[in-house]
Amino acid sequence: MNGTVLVVEDDTALCELLTWNLSAEGYEVRATGDGEEALLMVREQMPDAIILDWMIEQVPGIEVCRQLRKDKETAQVPILMLTARGEEEDMIRGFKTGADDYVTKPFSPRELLVRVEALLRRARPSLTGSVLQWGDIELDATSHRVRRGGEPLHLGPTEFRLLRYFMERPNRVVSRQQILDGVWGMDSDIDERTVDVHIRRLRKAINRPGDTDPIRTVRAAGYAMDVS
Amino acid sequence: MNGTVLVVEDDTALCELLTWNLSAEGYEVRATGDGEEALLMVREQMPDAIILDWMIEQVPGIEVCRQLRKDKETAQVPILMLTARGEEEDMIRGFKTGADDYVTKPFSPRELLVRVEALLRRARPSLTGSVLQWGDIELDATSHRVRRGGEPLHLGPTEFRLLRYFMERPNRVVSRQQILDGVWGMDSDIDERTVDVHIRRLRKAINRPGDTDPIRTVRAAGYAMDVS
């Protein structure tokens, strides 16, 4: 699942087209044709992006946009506005109201898809690969945080780099020398045995009682982190 | 000054048009027609957004985009690509390469302006006059005021910029050098340890007894401000 997209569009055919395309890209899609309902759905479960038609029944799209931006909870949701008109004024109003992108009908579905992708990339960096995962372990390189089963773990700088090194190379056996080169730097004159000690510290830090140890010792070769 | 925009465009007339329009909107504009030079200019002083023509001499725009995205330092700069062609493939490639928006010539200057504004709103919220928030801390960039739980706080100029710098990058760990570049300016020859001192002053200024400290120290890496 790449993320959740809310489609607000009252033209049934178009709505289905969008839903189909987005689903095919791996997004979870929820849809409605009604502005009021859209606002409710956003509060119920925050989507990662919203595609919002300008001309929908009851509440105009721009009003939905305004409402969303006004509320602190929803002010940051990326919004892509969709309109039949080619009026420049409309577009400008859309942007001024807080829309992040604006596409006019008729549009190419592929264009819409890449634009949605661009929005998500900016709004949710975590969707674009800055977070490494191994089973229930998450490592976020940007925020320098590691969690296991949601619980934050405390790792020293070297343990952090070591874990990242392994998570970037799942299933691969690496020698101590390779680890030294990759984690300490090519020119480190550190004893190979020191790697053992850091492996132990890393294990101690990430394994709570009952957990399975992600790091496999390969005798006479090195270590590896297996996919679960 | 609303922010700095780098225009990369080798059509002199168009370049001037863009420069003029952007300047009129209050942006500080720098311009070049050369891709290599553009990369240098970005490293020299990080702009808040880049308008990048697809067809420029020597290095194609898309290559500039790729280079920028590859480097961790510049990976976050918003890029708006500009092209004469109407080819959908080009557009998709542009987005896939990491562009944030894409406009085809001929375009309306006003459209370009609002799109740039939308990009900046996401990337540098403080430039658009909005109020940044972190839990019960509010920072109003335009009036230079900071409150916590409604109580006004007194920050020195540097502490203010430092706090704004962090609030624009929630959850992100930034090195002392990055902080120096972003808060003091790219060419400051200030000791890295001085950052520590200002962090302390900032902490002292915003944390009243019983408050949680928003600033996390990341040993051997820098600091980060976590979302509550």
Added chain:
DNA sequence: CACTTCTATGACGAAAGAATGACATTGCGG
């Protein structure tokens, strides 16, 4: 089993990194 080879572990001193308090300097408004 006896032996060799490799790994895990606990302890410890050294070093690194960060927090803190103090101080000199600068710029500004009164």
Added chain:
DNA sequence: CCGCAATGTCATTCTTTCGTCATAGAAGTG
């Protein structure tokens, strides 16, 4: 001109982390 706030640097203290070693343990080998 003086006082005050802001700023950059330094020395000191404090905490965390690192690298090594000695020893115990485990895994191959013949």
